[in-house]
Amino acid sequence: MFEDNRISSMDFGAMSDEGLIDALRTAHGAVAAAQAAEVFAVRELYRRHRAESAEPGPGGVRAGEFAAAEAAVALHADEATAGALIDIGLALEESLPRTRVAFGAGRIDLAKVRVIVDSTRALTQEVIDALEPRLIEAAGRTNPLRLRQAARRWAARLDPGGAQRRRERRQDDRDVRIRAVQDSMAVFDGLLPAPGAQTVAMRLREMSLQVCARDPRTMPQRRADALVALADGSGGLRCMCGRGERCPRSGTPIEQPRRPLIQIGIPADSLFGMREAPAFLAGYGPIDAALARLLAEQAHFQVIPKQTEDGDPATTVDVARQESEVRAVDGMCRFPGCVMPAAESELDQHPPFGIRRRGPASRAHYAVLCSRHHRLKSLADSGKSRWRAWRADLDRLQWTAPTGDVHTTVREGARYLFPHTDIDAPPPLSTVVHRFDPEAEPRPFSGDRPTAEDLSYPLAGHLPLHGQLSRLAPEDDIPEDAPEPTGTTL
Ligand SMILES: [Zn+2]
Numbered sequence: 001m002f003e004d005n006r007i008s009s010m011d012f013g014a015m016s017d018e019g020l021i022d023a024l025r026t027a028h029g030a031v032a033a034a035q036a037a038e039v040f041a042v043r044e045l046y047r048r049h050r051a052e053s054a055e056p057g058p059g060g061v062r063a064g065e066f067a068a069a070e071a072a073v074a075l076h077a078d079e080a081t082a083g084a085l086i087d088i089g090l091a092l093e094e095s096l097p098r099t100r101v102a103f104g105a106g107r108i109d110l111a112k113v114r115v116i117v118d119s120t121r122a123l124t125q126e127v128i129d130a131l132e133p134r135l136i137e138a139a140g141r142t143n144p145l146r147l148r149q150a151a152r153r154w155a156a157r158l159d160p161g162g163a164q165r166r167r168e169r170r171q172d173d174r175d176v177r178i179r180a181v182q183d184s185m186a187v188f189d190g191l192l193p194a195p196g197a198q199t200v201a202m203r204l205r206e207m208s209l210q211v212c213a214r215d216p217r218t219m220p221q222r223r224a225d226a227l228v229a230l231a232d233g234s235g236g237l238r239c240m241c242g243r244g245e246r247c248p249r250s251g252t253p254i255e256q257p258r259r260p261l262i263q264i265g266i267p268a269d270s271l272f273g274m275r276e277a278p279a280f281l282a283g284y285g286p287i288d289a290a291l292a293r294l295l296a297e298q299a300h301f302q303v304i305p306k307q308t309e310d311g312d313p314a315t316t317v318d319v320a321r322q323e324s325e326v327r328a329v330d331g332m333c334r335f336p337g338c339v340m341p342a343a344e345s346e347l348d349q350h351p352p353f354g355i356r357r358r359g360p361a362s363r364a365h366y367a368v369l370c371s372r373h374h375r376l377k378s379l380a381d382s383g384k385s386r387w388r389a390w391r392a393d394l395d396r397l398q399w400t401a402p403t404g405d406v407h408t409t410v411r412e413g414a415r416y417l418f419p420h421t422d423i424d425a426p427p428p429l430s431t432v433v434h435r436f437d438p439e440a441e442p443r444p445f446s447g448d449r450p451t452a453e454d455l456s457y458p459l460a461g462h463l464p465l466h467g468q469l470s471r472l473a474p475e476d477d478i479p480e481d482a483p484e485p486t487g488t489t490l
């Protein structure tokens with residue numbers, strides 16, 4: 001493996017082309033071996049968690065459930081990534097011993113290991129044993145995409161009768177999710193059984209053709225708008241040809257869209273256009289002020305008073321209102337690295353993080369936590385988990401991991417609502433007057449689509465083979481039902 005000082009002393013400028021390619025190969029092998037070490041380490045952490053925390057049932061720790069949280073917090077990665085690493089580690093150990101060895105030696109990298117794990121997931125061990133050596137050999141001379149195609153072809157040849165079984169197992173992997181990318185855009189991604197996917201595709205196409213031919217949108221743009229129209233209740237596309245009554249489709253009935261089911265935090269002066277501080281779209285992150293103003297045209301408003309130095313004066317005794325203020329200033333789950341939107345999270349109230357209550361409850365006594373991390377904190381509060389959480393001050397929550405590492409989270413939503421509190425931000429540049437000039441603006445070309453692939457962990461969209469890992473990402477957690485009320489009811 002490369003040592004830091006060796007890399008900085010390597011003179012790439014003096015190398016021949018052959019020397020550079022050699023260095024590239026050596027470096028890639030070292031990366032692969034390091035990735036293997038990560039997978040084996042997190043898998044072992046999971047094994048220990050499982051061994052020590054089997055206390056099933058409500059209120060107990062499900063075996064191994066917070067191993068991914070601990071690894072994700074330590075690596076500053078997300079829990080779905082840590083969960084995918086665990087899943088791959090388990091699969092290597094259970095059924096792919098040769099792949100495990102080749103990975104550990106740096107002969108195949110994580111991207112290809114992932115392909116091998118994916119391609120063998122629904123095969124019998126007998127078929128895997130015949131296929132695995134071929135895949136490892138092919139991995140040495142091809143890229144992940146071609147490896148995936150070859151694997152599919154060979155699996156079909158070795159196990160022709162297995163197609164139905166594989167299809168049935170694959171249906172369990174159906175999923176739809178979104179991933180934030182830059183420029184106020186998100187990738188909407190999914191895996192559906194083919195007939196269902198085709199149903200959606202045909203419906204979007206049908207809706208795309210409901211507008212007249214002079215509608216300026218391309219088919220891809222219309223399909224995208226149609227998908228949102230399915231969800232917002234309008235059920236159809238309004239033609240944008242601008243011809244009003246003369247548009248042949250002007251009679252098509254379109255329902256009024258429902259108000260968006262999203263939450264946006266925006267500073268008051270940005271809302272009124274006096275300033276361009278970014279707004280916060282819960283679950284996504286920063287969006288530009290102009291987009292927020294556009295969305296605000298059909299929004300409900302709630303004014304959030306600023307937090308003061310010596311605590312929050314209880315601005316209201318209305319509990320529901322206070323709760324929604326906490327959701328606004330927290331913005332998202334307060335566990336380190338978690339981005340679950342506040343609106344889909346729970347409010348944690350007890351114990352009040354070590355601060356004695358003065359007077360009526362205020363925002364300071366609450367924190368937003370998603371269902372998964374609310375569970376983690378409740379278990380920690382009752383001594384059933386080795387995590388600890390306490391409030392350092394009105395803004396900061398501190399989390400101590402079982403290993404003793406301390407992580408701090410702040411009220412993220414407040415950074416947007418009150419931009420002057422964002423003291424970690426770089427200082428503003430001297431005022432730049434920005435005029436939108438469509439000619440000068442660099443235009444994204446169609447090949448420049450945002451992607452959400454994480455370069456250090458090529459695991460986006462990994463579907464765990466191990467059922468117990470399928471709830472590891474906070475967005476996949478299923479909250480427990482509230483306890484049934486006991487006693488007589490009418
Ligand atoms: Zn039209």
Ligand SMILES: [Zn+2]
Nearest residue numbers: 333338370373
């Ligand atoms: Zn969370």
